Amino acid sequence: MQTDKMAMTFIAFCLPFLGALVAPVLTRLLGHRAAWPLALFPAAIFAHFSGFLSEVAAGGVVTGGYAWVPAYDVSFSWLIDGLSLTFLLLISGIGALIVLYSGGYLKGHPHQGRFFSFILMFMGAMLGLVASDSFLMLFVFWELTSITSFLLIGFDHAREASRRAALQALVVTGGGGLLLLAGLLVLWNVTGATQLSLLLSHGEAVRASPFYLAILVLVLGGAFTKSAQFPFHFWLPNAMEAPTPVSAYLHSATMVKAGVYLLMRLNPVLGETTSWATILPVFGGLTLVVGGVLAIRQTDLKLMLAYTTVASLGLLVMLTGFGSEHAAAAAALYLVAHSLFKGALFMVAGVIDHETGTRDVTRLGGLARLMPVTFLAALLAALSMGGLPPFFGFLAKEEVYAALEGGNLAAIAATLAAVIGNALMLAVAFAVALKPFLGPRVETPKAPHEGPLLLWLGPAVLAALGLGAGLFSGVVHPLVSSPLATAIAGKPEAVTISAIPHVSLPLLLSAVTVALGIAAFLLLDRARAAADRLVLTLGWGPDRGFDQFMAGLVRVSHRLSLRLQPGLMETYLTVTFVVVALALLVPLAWYGEWPRLPIWPADAQFHELAVMALALAGVFGVLSAKNRLNAILALGIQGFAVALLFLLFGAPDLSFTQFMVETLSVVILALVMTRLHLQPRDSRPLPERLPDAAIAIACGLGLSLYLLKVTQGRFDPVLTEFFDLYSKSIAHGANVVNVIIVDFRGTDTLGEIAVVMTTGLAILSLIRIRKGFSGTAAASAARGAEKVAKERQP
C-alpha cells in the first residue's frame, strides 16, 4: 500500500510532462476543445494530492522518493507538509482552470498545441519545485520554471517586446537561480545535509555558522529575483507581454511565489536572526509600497494587476521575515487568498481584452449588462482583494494587522507600509473590477458580449472559492491554513480567525485601509497623475538599468574577445610557441635541474653517424632553402632520418609511423602552401625574422634539454615488465605497442580517433568556409559596386 502510494505520487509528478507530450497531437485532433481532456491531467494531480489533506492536517509529513546517485547522496525525493501541499493544490487546481481558460483564450491560435505543451511543462516544473526534498531536485526544477517561463513569456515570439521580456525574465530569475545553487552548496557544506527534511533539524548549526551571512545573501538573491522584490521587480510587469493565461498562472498564482515558498521553507532554518528580521521586512515593505504606487500609475488592466502582484509579494516577504506571533498565520492566509483573487482578476482582465479588444481602463465602461458573469466574478475577486468581510482576503488582512501589532518602531513602520499598500491595492482592485463594468458605455474596438464557458469558468470558480473559504473558514483553517502556518513557523500554529468582525485594533486599521482605498479609487485619475509625475521625476529605473547592464555586458565581452581572439594566425602561433618554450625552459631554470652534458658515445657505428649527419643536413636544408617548397622537402628529409634512427634503436612501430607521418606532412604542407597562395619565399627583412628564429631556437633547445634530463634520470621498468608479462598472456598479442593502443588503453584510443575525426571535420569546414567566404565577398563587392553605380545615375 505504501509503495503503491509512492508510485502514484511519482506518476503524479510525471503526469504534466506526459500531458505536454500529447498536447500538440490532441490539439491537432480536437482544436481548442483539447482543453477539456488536457485539464484532466492537473485535475487528476489535484485529486491525488487532496488525498493527503487529512494526513497532513493531523500533523503528518509525507515523504518518499528513490535513490538516484547513492554515491553522492543524491535522491529524487519529495517532502509534502502543509506548505508543499498547499502549493501543490494551488498549482494543480488553478492549473486545471488555466488549461480550460487557455482553450477559450487562444482558440484558433495556430500554435495552441505548443502553448498547452509549454504550460503543462511549467506545471510539472512548479510541482516538482515545491515538493522537492533534495537540494539538487529543488535547483533543477527551480531553473526549469525559469526556462519554461521564458518559453511562455516569449510565446508571441514575433514581437520584439515579447522577446525582450522573455530574455529579461530568464536573465533575472535564472541568474538568481545560480545564486540559489551557490547558497545550497554552502548549506550542504555547513550541515552535510542534501535534503530539506534533514536540513530543518540543523537550524542551530546554520545560524551559528560563520557562513550564515553568505548563505543568507545567496538564498535571498535567488528568492528576491524569483519573487520580483525591489529592486528586481521590473521583470514581472514586462512579463505581461505573455498571453493572459500565462500572467494569471505564472505571474500571480504560482511561479512568482516560488521565492516566497523558498523563504517560508527556510524560515525555520535561517529565520529569527537579526539580519533575517531586518532584510526581509525592509525589502518586503519597500516592494509593497513601490508596487502599490506603480500600480496606481498604470492604465493597462494587466499592468495594474502586475504591480499589485509585486506589492503582494512584498507583503508576503515582509510577513515571513517579521516573525511575530501571528506572522506565519497571516502569511499563510494571504498566500492562499492572493492566489485565488489575483488569478481570478487576471483572467477577468483577459476576458475583457478578448471580448472588447482593449485593456486600457480609460477606454472601457458599462460592460456589466453585457458580461454579467464576468462582472460578478470580478466583483467577488475584487472584494476579496480589497479585504472586505466576509471574503477570505478580509481574514488575511485582519491577520496581517494582528501580526504587525507592536509598540516598537519597526512594527509601526511595517503597519504603515501595510496600510498604504493595502489601500492602494484596494483602489486598483476596484478600478479593475468596477471601472470597465459600470458607468456609461464606452465604444471599444470589438463589440463586447459575454465570453464562452471556457473563458468565464476559471475566474468564476476562483472568485467563488474566495468567498466560500471566507464563509466556511471553520473547515478551511484546520485543513489548509493551520498546517501551512505550522510549516512556515516551524512549530505548531493554529489559525482561528473567522469572518465575524470583532472590535480590535486590526479592525480599526482595516477600516482606515478601506477608507483610504476608496478615497484613492474615487480620486484615481488624480492619484495616477501624481504617481506618474513621481516616476517621471525619478527618470532612471531598474528596467532601464537592465538594458544598460546588458549593453555593457555585450560591449565588454566583445572587446575581450577581440583582445583574446584577434584572428591573426601569426599571433596565435607566436603565443603558442612562446608558452611552449617557457613551459620547457622555466622549470629547468627555476629548480636548477640542468642536464649533464652527454658523453660522446665511443662505440658509435658509421651508419648511425651517417643517419645523424643526414638529419643535420635536413635541418641545414630547411634553414638555407631559397623557397618554401624546398624547405618543406628538407624538413621531410630530417624527419626520415629521425625515423631511421628509431628503426636502428629498436622501435619499428614508431619508425613506421614516423615515415608515414613525414610523407603525409610533406604532401599536406605542400598542398596548404598552394591553397593559401603563399609567396614562394619568405621575403621579410632580417630584423622581422629574428624574433621568430629566437622562439624556434628556444623551443628546440628546451625540448633537447628536457629530453636529456629525462633520459639521464633513473628508468622505472614497472610498466615495461607489466606489459611484457601480460601482453601475450591476457591480451593475446605480441606487439606491446599495438596491444596498448587497442586493448589496454582502448578507451583512450577511442577518444583519440574521435578527436582525429572531429579535427578532420573542422578542417574540412574551415576550407569550405574559405571557399564560400571568398565567393560571398566577391558577390557583395559586386552588389556594392552595382549600388554605387545606380546611385550615381541621375
Added chain:
Amino acid sequence: MNTVIFRTLAPFLTALMLLFSVFVLLRGHNEPGGGFIGGLIAASALAIYGIARGIRPVREALWFHPMTIAAFGLLLACIAGLVSIFAAVPFMTGLWIYPALFGVEVPLSTVMLFDFGVYLVVVGAVTSIALALEREDI
C-alpha cells in the same frame, strides 16, 4: 609530377599500397603494424593516386565521402567496445573467438574490430583533408 611513367604506374602503386596497408593492419597485433600505421599507408596511397590522376577519380573510386568512411570507423570502434555488454563485462573488454574456417583456426576479436575502426578513421580523416586541400582544377 605529370610524367607519363608516374601516371601509368600510380594505380598499380596505389593498389599495392592499399593491399600492404591491410596486411600491416592485420599483422599489427603480433608484429609491428596496426590500425594507425595501416591507415596512414592507405591515406598515402590515395594521395599518390590523387597527385597522379586528380581528385575526381579518387572521389569516384572511393564511392563514399572520406568523412563518411571515418564516421563509419568511429561507429565500428564504438560497437567493438559495446559488444562486451552482452558478455556482462566492462566496456571495451577484449573478447576473442576462434572459429575454424576450412580447417584453419582463425582468431577473431573485438580488439581486431576496434583496430579496423581506427584504420578507417585515420584513412577517412587524412584523405578528406588532403582531398579538400587539393585544388579542384588540377
